[in-house]
Amino acid sequence: MSSRRSQKGPLVRDQIFEYICRTAKEQRGIPPSVRSMAQAFHRGETTVRWHVNALIMEGKLAWTDGRLMVVDAEWIEPPYVSL
DSSP: OHHHHHHHHHHHHHHHHHHHHHHHHHTTTOOOOHHHHHHHHTOOHHHHHHHHHHHHHTTSEEEETTEEEEOOOTTOOOSOOOO
8 A cells, every 4th residue: 555655645736736736826926825725626635735735845846935936846837828
């Protein structure tokens, strides 16, 4: 079972990271709360907080002035390009 969790964890973490980036962009830089992420992913707040902390350790997110900030989002492609 541990191998299943290790495969599933990074997938959920990537989805949470994409959600944070998308939401922050839509809300002019304001990231979603842990509670709203937990509701969006049907997970507990502790689980989401664990993934957020893992993203901070990976260098993709950072806490700045008490607010979550996206640091590394180069791999996320825009869903569409409007001209």
